[in-house]
Amino acid sequence: MKQLLDFLPLLVFFIAYKFYGIIAATGAIIVASAVQLGLLYLLYRKVEKMHLVTFALLLVFGGATVLFQNDAFIKWKVTIVYMLFTGILIGGNLFNRPILKAMLGKELQQEDAVWKNLGYLWAGFFTLCAIANVYIAFNLSQETWVNFKVFGLTAATLVGTVATVLYLMRSAKKQ
Numbered sequence: 001m002k003q004l005l006d007f008l009p010l011l012v013f014f015i016a017y018k019f020y021g022i023i024a025a026t027g028a029i030i031v032a033s034a035v036q037l038g039l040l041y042l043l044y045r046k047v048e049k050m051h052l053v054t055f056a057l058l059l060v061f062g063g064a065t066v067l068f069q070n071d072a073f074i075k076w077k078v079t080i081v082y083m084l085f086t087g088i089l090i091g092g093n094l095f096n097r098p099i100l101k102a103m104l105g106k107e108l109q110q111e112d113a114v115w116k117n118l119g120y121l122w123a124g125f126f127t128l129c130a131i132a133n134v135y136i137a138f139n140l141s142q143e144t145w146v147n148f149k150v151f152g153l154t155a156a157t158l159v160g161t162v163a164t165v166l167y168l169m170r171s172a173k174k175q
Contacts, residue, residue, distance in 0.1 A: 005040060007154075009033040014150045022142060026065045026074050033058055057081055075137035078149060082130035089123040114171045118164060125160050129153055 012032035017025035033055050040047050061077035064070070092099035098115035100122070105115065133153070137145045 002040070002044070005036050005043075008036050010150055010154070014146065017146050022071045022074070022146070023066055023069055025146075026062045026071075030058055030062045030066075053084070054081055057084075071142060072138075075133070075145060078133045078137070078153075079130040082126040082133065086123045086126045086130070089119040089126070093119045108168060108172075110168060110171055114168070118167065121167075122160070122164075125156075129156060 009029045009032040013025045013029040016028035020028075037047055037051060037055060040051065057077055057080060061073045061080070064073040089099050092102070093116045096112075098112060098119050100118050101110070101112065101115035133145075133149070136148045140148075
């Protein structure tokens with residue numbers, strides 16, 4: 001159920017874009033994200049920091065998109081979120097506090113080196129996504145960017161998640 005809720009705002013954004021355009025889609029994703037946070041709290045009595053940070057950035061950049069009727073703001077939001085994640089992952093590793101271990105370490109026992117490697121790999125992944133987003137957002141059509149944001153980044157994240165699981169399984173066998 002939680003994973004379904006994670007895709008709700010993205011789905012609402014895509015549908016609203018196809019019928020009403022980017023400005024309406026941006027307003028719709030803000031509302032859908034607020035609903036998502038409410039549902040997460042009602043169902044789990046907890047909202048993850050990642051959801052709150054992403055929502056705050058969405059309010060700022062999405063709000064600017066709607067207010068100024070300029071899609072550049074919402075396009076930059078994607079890159080800023082990815083670079084923020086990159087900074088958090090690298091910062092955690094540099095201070096010997098692997099963020100992924102803090103998030104998943106209770107369920108998955110791994111050596112710190114494994115968590116650090118994963119942190120750097122995901123930081124690299126997020127950096128590549130941020131660069132790709134900037135290129136596509138500002139060099140290709142708006143429709144291409146929306147399809148990339150909704151389908152391309154989602155598929156890339158799924159592939160990254162599968163690769164992470166395989167890496168963790170391989171590392172667990174070595175222990």
